[in-house]
Amino acid sequence: MPGLPPQLINTAFASLRKTLNSYYPLSNCTWEAFRSICRCREIEKGVPLYSAGEVPTTFSYVYRGLFRIYVMDERGNEYNKNFFPEGRFPGAMAALLKGEPSRFTIDALEDSIIIEIDHQGYRQLLNTFDDLKRYHIQ
Template sequence: MKVECNLFEPFIKEVLSYYPLPNEVLDKFIEILQVKHIKKGEYLLKQNIVPTSYAYIINGLFSYFHTYENGDEVIKKFFAENSFIASTAALIEQKPSLFSIQALENSKILVYKRKKYKDLIIQHPELAIFQINYLEKNWVIAKEPLEINLKHISAKMRYKTFSEENRHLQNRLKQHQIASYLGITPTQLSRIKKNLLL
């Protein structure tokens, strides 16, 4: 491979976990990546803006959330290290995003423009298989249990499931952020945590 750099190793490993791309394609993929530093509180994307890029998180933590007209925020997902992050539907449709993406920590990411990536897919159709596999796993298969759980299980069970599946994030998130993700108030979350300790 032409590019030998520790910076890209986690990215390459993650890409290859979805599809075994040849070295030539990986090299060209790496060539369109740009390293970007985002400070805590800064936005990678703001709601109602048409996104132009995908990103991969080298280190850091982001929230993916929607803000309603009354100011209420609902966090749909948290993204940490070794994750791809984007307002996927808005990128595909080239429409204003329904979601904002904000850094919860100082973060380092790899950014690649939608246009350059689409051009690369046309040149190397193997990349389309990687993209399909990624979308199926993260935006189809992973989405169904969440939709069922939000409607049919208690807030207590939602919190227990979240805690078990996101142990690595527990000390990196604030109470109100977890509550927003679970669709409850911080007061309800405090009550649930107290009951679990009894």
């Protein structure tokens, strides 16, 4: 799959910044540090963003598309827990915080564009930037 055009990447990051700032305004310095721990990528419909049984290292921002988070029982029945439309942040947060395999799968219901955010980098930035702390609290 070819890379995303720079203009689309810039637009996706502008959308992310607008979303973050709607909770608490981030300084340019904080924003640049935050952006450095992110990468923009495409996810095709039906492809898992995060899979059950794997230890996640990132969470994401949905710029374009739709995702669902679900759990599967021992018989193979799927149970939806939540949906993540554009502007939301899908991730297996409990697994990220504990460093454990996720019980959930998050997959794309549409061809999508996401910004992946490195969780460890994010936690380090929280210790550095007070405005990011305030965003996180909000």
